[in-house]
Amino acid sequence: MHDACGVVGISFNETGNNVAKSIYYALYALQHRGQEAAGISVHDGKAIRTHRGMGLVSEVFDDAQIALLRGQVGIGHVRYPTSGRSCIENSQPLLVKFKDGAIAIAHNGNLVNSCQLRENLELAGDIFYSTSDTEVIAHLFVKELLRYDLQEAVRALMRKIVGSYSLVFLWGDTVLAVRDPLGIKPLCIGEIDSGIMVASESAAIDTLNGRLIRDVMPGELVVIRHGEMKSYQLSRLPHPAHCIFEYIYFARPDSIMDGRLIYEVRVNIGANLAKEHPANADTVTPIPDSGITLAVGYHQYSGISYRECLMKNRYIGRTFIMPDQSMRETAVRLKMNTIRPNIEGHKLVLVDDSIVRGTTSRRIVDMVRKAGAEKVHVRIGSPPIMAPCYLGIDMASREELIAAFKTVAGVEAVINADSLGYVSHKGLVDAVGIPKENLCMGCLTGLxxxxxxxxxxxxxxTKLSEYIVKATEDIT
Ligand code: SF4
Known part of the structure; x- marks a missing residue:
């Protein structure tokens, strides 16, 4: 599974700050949200300058490029594609020029009606140079800005686009941040030395030695200029729908979302998993890295010893060349290797965040059996994934999802485990601590x-647009 993207926007209130460097570090902190492409746009007092490229933040930028991006205000983006091909045209920030100037835009999320919107725009004569839904948002937004003031333009945009979107715009010397009315993807606001920033996760604010102020509310527009912030609430839905997988897997454990430290949520999930699915075992071990915090929770509740049994190679990049069939096992061991003495003769509880196709779980179970495990009990920190994600996570199609067609016993047999237990919907929701009506659990429930x-x-x-309201100003 891959997350779609990470976004950052920063506005300093004093001259002499180099915003590009701060955005660069913030993007580094958000690298887990997208490794395909990265980009930064800054306003240098006269115009927007952008540099973007394919690859990791460290591959796209060097000192010379950062030095060319001079300014006090800017936005940044890391991308993993869920809509649109993997190519430089689809990387972000995306810059659009129009009669009244230019706007750079960075988007985390996925529109479910982007094909229809794009077709309508193309029939009206609009020309696109990328295949991403972000360009659709940019065209619609510019059209509304030419007709209305800013708040009305964002409100009109919200009525048209359906799906998940945490957006940051750079409009002249102003950063705009918009979160969709359901708040599906995260976005938060922080205070940094002589400025204000928005970011997908609070870990990016911490990296700049800043202070998390709060989350951007679902349906909120935040306007930041010269380090000062204004906020407008543009929609009031009875329930948000935060993506539950941010809590299980995507977000960094050191991030805070909706007042909850992700690390603590994951420990709670692991504890509920132990409560619901105890095992006759002597060792709890995670599948690194995403199973680590869940395994800590399982160990704390069950009292079973925690020991690392698998080592992940963190230096395998995108350019890793898969060897031919005869070298397949080498490739698997290169990515993940066993610590044999911790496994041999032991009864293991192997903890992971999810099972998508089942192929990785099977490989790892076989690997620990080969290293001498006496029993392998697999425990999963999410309920079975039954349905695809249309809202910004690159998961798999329904046909590829093993739990869409097999019972728990069927999955247990496929992955060759002695027992398999998934945390229940209730166990998960209780651990997150947010009422289930306020969460998106589409891939777990099909709703x-x-x-x-x-x-x-x-x-x-179903009638999202009815909840778009006249803006109420709230200066924070
Ligand atoms: S469908 Fe699943 S992965 Fe997608 S937004 Fe909803 S909870 Fe998150």
Whole structure:
């Protein structure tokens, strides 16, 4: 599974600050949210300058490029593609020029009606140079800005686009941040030395030695200029629909979302997993890295010793060349290797965050059996993934999802485990500490917070546009 993207926006209130460098470090902190491409746009007092490229933040930028991006205000983006091909045209920030100037835009999320919107725009004569839904948002937004003032333009945009979107715009010397009315993807605001920033996760604010102020509210527009912030609430839905997988897997354990430290949430999930699915074992061990905190929770609740049994190679990059068939095992061991003395003769509880296709779990179970494990009990920190994600996570199609077609016993047999236990929906929701009506659990239940052709929708949220309201100003 891959997250779609990470976004950052920073506005300093004093001259002499180099915003590009701060954005660069913040993007580094968000690198886990996207490794395909990275980019930064800054306003240098006269115009927007952008540099973007394919690869990791460290591959796209060097000192010379950062030095060319001079300014006090800017935005940044790391990308993993869920809509649109993997190519430089689809990397962000995306810059659009129009009669009244230029706007750079960075987007985390996925629109479910972008094909229809794009077709309408193309029929009206609009020309696109990328295949991403972000360009659709940019065209629609510019059209509304030419007709209305800023708040009305964002409100009109929100009525048209459906899906998940945490957006940051650079409009002249102003950063705009917009979160979709359901707050599906995260976005938060922080105070940094002589400035204000927004970012997908609070870990980016920590990296700049800043202070988390709060989350951007679902349906909120935040306007930041010269380090000062204004906020406008543009929609009031009865329930948000935060992506539950941010809590299970995507977000960094050191990030805080909705007042909850992700690390603590994951420890709680692991504890509930132990409560619901105890095992006759002597060792709890994680599948690194995402199983680590869940395994800590399992160990704390069950009292079973925690020991690392698998080592992940963190230096395998995108350019890793898969060897031919005869070298497949070498490739697997290169990515993940066993600590044999910790495994041999032991009864293991192997903890992971999710099972998507089942192939990785099977490989790892076989690996620890080969290293001498007496028993392998697999425990999973999410309920079975039954349905695809249309809202910004690159997961798999329904046909590829093992739990869409097999019972728990069937999955247990495929992955060759002695027992398999998933945390229940209740165990997960209790651990997160947010009422289930306020969470998106579409991939776990098949019930989505927005209308998607051929899928079931949570009834109360089918008429999103009715909840777009006249802006209420709230200066924080
Ligand atoms: S469908 Fe699943 S992965 Fe996608 S936004 Fe909803 S909870 Fe997150």
């Amino acid at each position: 989505y917070p927005v209308e998607i052709p051929g899928e079931k929708c949570m009834a109360a949220q």
